[in-house]
Structure formats: C-alpha cells, structure tokens
Amino acid sequence: MPEKREYRMEELAKEAGITVRTLRFYRERKLIPPPRREGRIAWYDDEHLSRLRTIAALLERGHTLNGIADLAEAFESGRDVGQVLGIDQQPTDEEPVRLTPEDLADYFGGEATGENLAAALDLGYLATDGGEIVHVSRRLLDVSAALVREGVPLAAVLSSARRVREHADALADLFLVMMRTHLEGAGGETMDRFRPLAKSVVEAELSMALDRRLRETPKP
Template sequence: MPETHEYRMEELAKEAGITVRTLRFYRERKLIPPPRRQGRIAWYDDHHLARLRTIAALLERGHTLNGIADLAEAFESGRDVGQVLGLDQQPTDEEPVHLTPEGLADYFQDQATAENLAAALDLGYLATDGEEIVHISRRLLDVSAALVREGVPLAAVLSSARQVREHADALADLFLVLLRTHTDGPEGRAMDRFRPLAKSVVEAELSMALDRRLREKPSRP
C-alpha cells in the first residue's frame, strides 16, 4: 500500500496552496473531514489534501462553495461500489469508469449539481470508491454527456433513465423466461450465447419504433 503522509495545519495549507485561514473556513463549513487529534495537535493526511485540491478544481470550474458543500454531502452519503455492483455480480459488457469529482464536472459542467449527483447515486449510475466516483458504465456516461451537449438537461436524462430502466427490466424478464423455457443446460453458459441475440432484437425493434414514431408525428417547427 502507498505510504500515507500526515500534515499539521500549516503544512497542509502550504501543500494545497491556500492560507491557514481558508483551511479553517473549509473545515468549519465541513468541506473536509475532521482531522485526527493527538493531544492538542490536529493531523491531516493525503485524503484531506486530495479534497482540498478537488475544491480548488471545482471552484475553477465555476462551482460555488455552497454547491461544493452540497456535492460533498451527496457524495459522502452515496453507496459504495460493492453495494451498487454486488460482491457476486454477474459478468457484464459494461466498463466502469473511475472519476474524480472534478472529472465528473468536466463531463457535465454546471449540471453536475448535488441534486443530479444524488439522483444518479440513487439510480445506481454512480457509486463511491474512497475519494473517487465510479460510473457503472462508460457507454451510459458517454451517452448521457452527449445528450447534455445536445441541449437535454441532465435532470431530464436521469428521469428518462429511470423509465428506461423499468422497461429494460421488463424486457430482461421476458428474455429470461424465453431462455429458461426453451433451452437446456446451465443458464450461465446459455446466457453467453443468448445475450447478443437479445440485444440485437431490442436494438432492431427500438430502431424501427423510432422510425414509426417519426413518420406518425410531424417534426417541431
């Protein structure tokens, strides 16, 4: 394991490039966790330094201290990776993405708010891993960011994602019933062959459904 450094208040402030007064202010606002106490001495470590650098990066990206405090609260109350993925999770095609809080802000700019972060945590798109945030799927992260760039508010993307999740669960149930009813042998091995077939059916049907809707409804002026 990498060695963890400890710092007195003055040393931490110097490493972070801030004043001791600013550090005290951040601590009073609960933007950083309490230090370890040894008698009258407060000891800070690399986790505190990482948090201070995150605060500086978020401030540079236009976030306010109130917004950063709300983000920190949502972040710290989020579920960790083990809770979201499960310790015995099944193999998946999805690639998790490890992000710093400022890295997440780079994806969504001013829409990386505490409310949206809390919604994504509740949906299970995001989880925590120490000082990092983990998005469960690179594809979903990239698509969500692309929709935001197209002008769709992130809150609307997350709200729609919840509805998509419900329909996806229903489709998964349908295909699993089909698999269990009409195939023999271990389910795991059969699913390896069945998964790409099910995905192709859903992709084709969704593509045709979009075409039908576009033909039925005139475009907006």
C-alpha cells in the same frame, strides 16, 4: 506502501496554496474531514490535501462552495461499489469507469450538482469506492454526457433513465422466461449465446419504433 504524511494547519495550507483562514473556513463548512487531534495540535494528512485540491479544481470549473458541499454530502451518503455491482456479479458487457469529482465536472459542467449526483447514486449509475466515484457503464456515461452537450438537462436524462430501466427490466424478464421455457439447460453458456440475440432484437425494434414515431410526427 509509502508512509502516510501528516501536516500541521500552516503546512497543509501552504501545500494546498491557500491561506490558514481559508482552511479554517473550509473546515467549519465541513468541506474537509476533521483533523486528528493530539492534545491541542491538529494533524492533517494527504486525504485532506487531496480534498483541498479537489475543491480548488471544482472552483476553477465554476462550482460554488455550496454546490461543492452538496456534492460532498451526496458522495459520502452513496452506496459503495460492492453494493451496486455485487461481489459475485454476473458477467456483463458494461465497463465500469473510475472518476474523480473533477472528472464529473469535466463531463457534465454545471450539471454535476449535488442533486443530480444524489439521483445518479440512487439510480445505481454511480457508486463509491474509497476516495473515488465509479460509474457502472462507460457507454451510459458517454451517452449521458453527449445528451447534456446537446442541451438536455442532466436531471431530465436521469429521470428518463429511471423509466428506461423499468422497461429494460420488463424486457429482460420476457427474454429470460422465453429462454427458460424453450431452451434446454439454460445455464451460463446458453446465456452467453442468447444475450447478443436479445440485444439485437431490442435494438432493431427500438430503431423501427423511432422511425414510426418520426413518420407520425407532423412536420413544422
């Protein structure tokens, strides 16, 4: 494992391509963690350098310093990935995705605000893992980004996702009761066979429900 490098303030500023004055400003705004103190000398490390490069990348993507501060606060208060996914989680079809704050900005542009990040963390879509963000489902990440590109505000996507979660939980309860009532030995192998059948029913019913609603909607 490479030895952790440390920098004095002037060295860190030079590595990050900013002035010492800017570095002091970021520190005062709590955009970077406090340095390690050794007497009167402040020592910074690669974590500080990474944070400074993230700030620069987010500024280039149009984020303000206030917005970056809100993102950092939401990120630091989020649950870790073990709490969200569970250490002994059940097998799942969903693929988690590791992201940086810059990746989130690339997916959602100006919609990647501290408020929306906090909502996604609360919903359990996002979790933290050390210095990284983890989205619990690549499919949900891609769909959310596609909706935002179509013009749906991310706040509306997350609000609808919370309601969808409630209905999905109710559907899961319904199918599990049916399986445990009518199938013998409802263990892991049975669940592996049952899961795609349940998903197919839900997908087909949703497709037909959308068709019905579209037929009922008066044309302009």
